[in-house]
Amino acid sequence: MSRARHLLGALLAAAGLVAVIDAALTAVWQEPVGALRASAAQDELDERYAAMQVRFVDARLASTHTSMVGRARMARRLDATTQPGDPIGRLRIRRNGLSEVWVQSTAAAALRKAPGHYAGTALPGRRGTVGIAGHRSTHGAPFRKLDRLDPGDRIQVSMPYGAYEYAVERTRIVSPEQAEVLRTARSDRLVLTACHPVWSAKQRIVVIARLVRWPNALRTAPQLTAAPATRTLVQARAALESAPVLTAAPSAAGQQRAS
Numbered sequence: 001m002s003r004a005r006h007l008l009g010a011l012l013a014a015a016g017l018v019a020v021i022d023a024a025l026t027a028v029w030q031e032p033v034g035a036l037r038a039s040a041a042q043d044e045l046d047e048r049y050a051a052m053q054v055r056f057v058d059a060r061l062a063s064t065h066t067s068m069v070g071r072a073r074m075a076r077r078l079d080a081t082t083q084p085g086d087p088i089g090r091l092r093i094r095r096n097g098l099s100e101v102w103v104q105s106t107a108a109a110a111l112r113k114a115p116g117h118y119a120g121t122a123l124p125g126r127r128g129t130v131g132i133a134g135h136r137s138t139h140g141a142p143f144r145k146l147d148r149l150d151p152g153d154r155i156q157v158s159m160p161y162g163a164y165e166y167a168v169e170r171t172r173i174v175s176p177e178q179a180e181v182l183r184t185a186r187s188d189r190l191v192l193t194a195c196h197p198v199w200s201a202k203q204r205i206v207v208i209a210r211l212v213r214w215p216n217a218l219r220t221a222p223q224l225t226a227a228p229a230t231r232t233l234v235q236a237r238a239a240l241e242s243a244p245v246l247t248a249a250p251s252a253a254g255q256q257r258a259s
Helices: 002-028 032-062 068-081 233-240
Strands: 087-093 098-104 129-133 154-159 162-174 189-196 203-213
Touching: 032 087, 032 098, 154 189, 162 189
Parallel strands: 129 189
Antiparallel strands: 087 098, 087 154, 154 162, 162 203, 189 203
C-alpha cells in the first residue's frame, strides 16, 4: 500500500511539473502542443502551395493575359476554387521573422493551420482590401508580434501569380464589433487582424498597410472609390460573437466575385 502511494505521489508530482512547464512555455512563448501541430500543418501546406505554384506558372505561360487584368482573373479563379483551409499564398514580414503559407477562410479549423483569408475581402491582384486574420498565442501564434510593426515596415504577400508588397501605415486597437476596418478603402490595401492583448479576445489589433509594389507595377497605385457594404454591422457583430476574429463586411462587388 505504501509503495502504491509513493508511486501515485510520484506520478502526481510529474504531472504537476509537466503542467508548470507547459504553463511557463505558454506564457513566454506560445502553447506548445498547438505550436507543434501548426508546424506540421505548415509543412503540409508548403508542399501543397508549391504544387499550386507550378499549376499557375503553367497557366501563365499558356496565357496571353499576364497583365494586371490577367492577374485579377487568376485571383478571382483562385478565390472561387479554393476551399476553407486550402493554401492560397505566402505571407512574409521581415520585421518579425514571419514566413508562413496562409489559407482560405477564417473558420476555426482553418486558423488552426495558418493565418486565414477573410471571406468577402479581395485577394492580392484584385481591387480592394485584402483581409487576413491570425492567432497571437495559440496554434503557432503567427501574429504574436503584430504589435511590433512600425509605419513603413514592409509586408510581402506572394501569390501563385505574382508577389505584392505593402507598407505599414498604422496600427489600431478596436473592438470586435468594428468590422468596418475590412471595408474597401480608396486604395488597395492589406489589413491584418488578431486578438488583443495577447491571451485575451477583448479587443482586436489591426495593422493597415497600403499596396506599394506589384507585378508589372505602375509608378503609383491607382485610387479606388469606396464601395458601400451590403452586410449590416448588426449582422457582422452577431457573427463576431462566435469567432475570435473580425468579420468582413463585403461589398456587393466582392459578394458577386467581380474583378
